[in-house]
Structure formats: C-alpha cells, structure tokens
Amino acid sequence: MSDPTRFDLDDRQRAMLAEMGVRVWWPQSPATTEAAPVAQPEPVAAVATSASVVPAPVSPAPVARPALATPVPAVPIKPLAEGVDRMDWAALQETAAACQACDLCAQRKKSVFGVGDPQAPWMVIGEAPGEEEDQAGEPFVGQSGQLLDNMLKAVGLSRKAQGEGGVYIANAIKCRLPGNHNPTPQELATCAPYLARQVALVQPKIILLMGRFAVQSVLQTTEPIGKLRGQVHSHQGVPVVVTYHPAYLLRNPADKAKAWADLVLALKTAQG
Numbered sequence: 527m528s529d530p531t532r533f534d535l536d537d538r539q540r541a542m543l544a545e546m547g548v549r550v551w552w553p554q555s556p557a558t559t560e561a562a563p564v565a566q567p568e569p570v571a572a573v574a575t576s577a578s579v580v581p582a583p584v585s586p587a588p589v590a591r592p593a594l595a596t597p598v599p600a601v602p603i604k605p606l607a608e609g610v611d612r613m614d615w616a617a618l619q620e621t622a623a624a625c626q627a628c629d630l631c632a633q634r635k636k637s638v639f640g641v642g643d644p645q646a647p648w649m650v651i652g653e654a655p656g657e658e659e660d661q662a663g664e665p666f667v668g669q670s671g672q673l674l675d676n677m678l679k680a681v682g683l684s685r686k687a688q689g690e691g692g693v694y695i696a697n698a699i700k701c702r703l704p705g706n707h708n709p710t711p712q713e714l715a716t717c718a719p720y721l722a723r724q725v726a727l728v729q730p731k732i733i734l735l736m737g738r739f740a741v742q743s744v745l746q747t748t749e750p751i752g753k754l755r756g757q758v759h760s761h762q763g764v765p766v767v768v769t770y771h772p773a774y775l776l777r778n779p780a781d782k783a784k785a786w787a788d789l790v791l792a793l794k795t796a797q798g
C-alpha cells in the first residue's frame with residue numbers, strides 16, 4: 527500500500543505548505559531522488575536533528591469504522607421549521623436566516639449559511655461563526671480563513687472554484703456564539719438538521735470535519751480529534767476525515783504537519 531502522506535507537489539503546493547508552516551523534506555541521496563517529498567512535523571524539541579527527523583504520521587488505509595464510543599448524549603431540542611429535510615437550497619438558506627429555534631438568533635447580525643460551490647466534490651465543516659464571520663455572513667474569514675484557504679490550495683481546492691477544484695464550506699452552527707463560547711449540546715443538536723440537509727444537497731465525495739464541535743455534530747461522538755483522525759469515517763454514506771480546526775492550528779503550529787497528513791488522506795479518499 528502506498529504511503530498516504532506521500533504526494534507529488536508542484537511549486538504552488540510547496541508554497542502553500544510553506545504558508546501552512548509545514549516543512550517539506552527532500553531526500554538527499556541520489557538513490558532516492560525520485561521519491562516524492564514527505565511533509566514533516568515542525569521540530570518540537572531542541573535536540574532534534576535533520577538526521578533524526580522522522581516521517582510525518584502515516585495514516586492507515588481508509589476503512590469504515592465501527593460505531594464510535596462516547597456518543598453525544600441525547601438532549602431536548604426545539605424543532606425547526608417543517609420540512610427542513612426536504613427543502614431545496616434557496617428555501618433552506620432562507621429558513622436558516624430567519625430561524626429562531628435557539629437563543630443564538632438574538633445576537634446574530636447575519637446567519638452564516640455557507641460558501642462555495644454547492645455541487646463541489648469536497649465539503650468542509652467547521653464549528654460556528656465568530657464575530658468576523660457574523661459580520662461578513664461567510665464562514666472562515668480572518669486568520670483562520672486564510673489558513674484554511676492555504677490548506678485547501680495545497681490540495682488544489684478553492685472556495686471560489688466551481689466543479690472539480692471547488693469546495694463547499696459550512697459550519698455546524700449557523701449563528702454566532704456570543705463570546706465565542708463553546709456550543710452547548712442543545713445548540714449543536716438544534717441546528718444539526720440544516721447541516722444534514724446541506725450535506726444531502728451537496729452530495730460531496732468527501733467531508734472534512736474541522737474541530738471537535740464539527741465532529742460532535744456530524745459523527746455524534748465526544749471522542750477527541752487525536753483519536754479520530756487518520757481514519758475514514760462515514761456520514762450519510764459520505765466518507766469523512768477528521769482534522770484540527772485552523773484556529774487550533776494557529777495556536778499549535780507543530781500540529782500543522784498532522785493536518786497536512788489529514789488533507790492528503792482526504793484527497794486520496796476523494797479520488798477513490
């Protein structure tokens with residue numbers, strides 16, 4: 527089986543990896559000059575030397591996982607408008623924009639429904655809008671958005687592209703969380719039908735979940751990202767790969783190499 531962290535990179539992708547802060551190691555031996563580059567974790571210890579650098583984490587082959595442990599507990603929620611699970615794109619977006627099913631509606635400026643090609647082969651799901659997203663009405667703006675865009679560029683994707691290079695980006699929760707508080711189980715569960723319908727309408731080849739609350743909403747588990755990444759899960763019959771949220775990566779740049787390995791796993795899974 528080929529190494530899923532190995533990936534032929536062009537100049538643009540190498541530049542994007544540099545933007546992500548992922549160092550790319552090139553074999554020095556003439557005997558190995560034809561090998562593809564391997565993304566390496568940033569050094570985390572002063573004693574690390576180039577000779578002792580180890581390969582980036584190797585993700586196991588894509589396999590469907592059994593039911594996950596630590597399921598999200600059931601919580602009482604208010605129902606959304608009738609027929610969300612059958613709405614077309616326009617009706618769904620309009621309904622979410624007017625939604626008052628949870629208290630988060632009170633302080634939103636704009637509902638943040640999603641951005642990108644609604645027929646894209648990739649779907650990225652984050653957590654919830656912050657202040658900048660609330661004002662822009664678009665998910666992943668600001669520094670986190672720039673990092674996400676660079677990560678997507680590294681695998682040939684853009685939120686502005688249509689078709690093969692396109693990606694649809696949405697959040698688990700559509701309204702801003704005041705004070706950027708962690709979403710409650712009720713907030714996640716109440717908003718989940720909008721996301722479920724978006725997935726059903728986009729019908730992506732691959733879903734990339736970014737952050738633990740995206741995982742809780744979609745995979746219905748409270749297991750940590752570290753235990754879930756590196757494997758292929760499933761939602762509505764669509765393969766799902768789990769990775770870190772860009773905001774986390776900005777605070778923990780040493781984990782960008784793991785995020786790169788997750789992107790490569792998602793790319794190989796989407797390519798079948």
Ligand code: SF4
Nearest residue numbers: 625628631700701717
């Ligand atoms: S967060 Fe979701 S469920 Fe709550 S008001 Fe906004 S759209 Fe409705």
